[in-house]
Amino acid sequence: MEYSMNNASLIDLKNLTLEELTEFLAGMGKERFRARQIMRWMYGRLAQDFEAMSDLSKELRSQLSQRARISHLVPETVEESQDGTRKYLFRLEDGETVETVRIPMEDHRCTLCISTQVGCAMGCVFCHTGSFGLVRHLAPAEIVNQVCAAMAEAPVNNIVLMGMGEPLHNLDNVVKALQILYTPEGFDFSPRKVTLSTAGLVPEMLELGRRIRVNLAVSLNATTDEVRNRLMPINRRYPLAELMKACREYPLQPRQRITFEYILIRDTNDSEQDARRLVKLLHGIKAKVNLIPYNEHPASPFKAPAEESVSRFQGYLLDRGMVAVRRASKGQDIAAACGQLKGKLTAAQSRQSSVDSSSPEHSSKRGNR
Ligand code: SF4
Numbered sequence: 261m262e263y264s265m266n267n268a269s270l271i272d273l274k275n276l277t278l279e280e281l282t283e284f285l286a287g288m289g290k291e292r293f294r295a296r297q298i299m300r301w302m303y304g305r306l307a308q309d310f311e312a313m314s315d316l317s318k319e320l321r322s323q324l325s326q327r328a329r330i331s332h333l334v335p336e337t338v339e340e341s342q343d344g345t346r347k348y349l350f351r352l353e354d355g356e357t358v359e360t361v362r363i364p365m366e367d368h369r370c371t372l373c374i375s376t377q378v379g380c381a382m383g384c385v386f387c388h389t390g391s392f393g394l395v396r397h398l399a400p401a402e403i404v405n406q407v408c409a410a411m412a413e414a415p416v417n418n419i420v421l422m423g424m425g426e427p428l429h430n431l432d433n434v435v436k437a438l439q440i441l442y443t444p445e446g447f448d449f450s451p452r453k454v455t456l457s458t459a460g461l462v463p464e465m466l467e468l469g470r471r472i473r474v475n476l477a478v479s480l481n482a483t484t485d486e487v488r489n490r491l492m493p494i495n496r497r498y499p500l501a502e503l504m505k506a507c508r509e510y511p512l513q514p515r516q517r518i519t520f521e522y523i524l525i526r527d528t529n530d531s532e533q534d535a536r537r538l539v540k541l542l543h544g545i546k547a548k549v550n551l552i553p554y555n556e557h558p559a560s561p562f563k564a565p566a567e568e569s570v571s572r573f574q575g576y577l578l579d580r581g582m583v584a585v586r587r588a589s590k591g592q593d594i595a596a597a598c599g600q601l602k603g604k605l606t607a608a609q610s611r612q613s614s615v616d617s618s619s620p621e622h623s624s625k626r627g628n629r
Pocket of ligand 1: 380382383384388423
């Protein structure tokens, strides 16, 4: 089976969309409605085995356990920041690790930031995960199981695919995971509550728009190809003009906007000319800009922007009628940004005690993408 992870003869039902589960059960001669029932158990009630599914006959439960299994994740470590941000590290069945971050919002709601790959191939220079390179894609089950594990602890209101990895580099599995998240009998997330962040894989962005509804965030971080090539190597393949064209073509619902993440780095992308170019770049796009001042740290060549440049930059955008929000970094004291906890473990495992990989490598959770 394509996604079986432990035992090749058992299919992990968490890898299946409702349609696929229905087909799987039809292959066993079972009724269609059983798929909805099982979805409800796996995601609505977070059941981890067939035994718990008390409205299925004993016979069906036993048949299922001979052919299938239900995977789940248990956090290996959980760190909590002073601001309430919680970072979970999950060990996968093959020993790899991913992290997930729960970010409390002002209105007592919470956003869950999930990973889609182990490592990442995009190599953005401001990102710790990028420095590991890509190890592998996550299966749909491994993506949705991050949500299951967090939900087992407390409700989750919004989901952002903004953790480790470039979601569009793992498009098929990500689309499946979104379908599972949206299934009414499962988590029943509204697509309005889910945001996918990309570094700018243009063809996949357009395909995503054709295949499924989801809010789109683009990690922009520069207004010229010269600077963006330096910060984000993907720009050499899909330069700004192509990226902006794809954004203009991305299907949006009424009142929906594309979020542009912009990490402000001193003397790199924080000038008034940058603000002016940004307004031009986003002309005609229903956009919202998240401005994230970079958090400098000793191991990074980049510097935090001066307070006046952040205000000037934001003011310039606001004066031109743009939606521009300054984002506060969350969970800095626990390094709640993609790759940092993994970095810490890797360092510990290789006994490089002199490496302090817990120091903040990123500007913020959002600043990674
Ligand atoms: S910022 Fe995102 S896309 Fe870039 S290297 Fe890091 S995880 Fe990958």
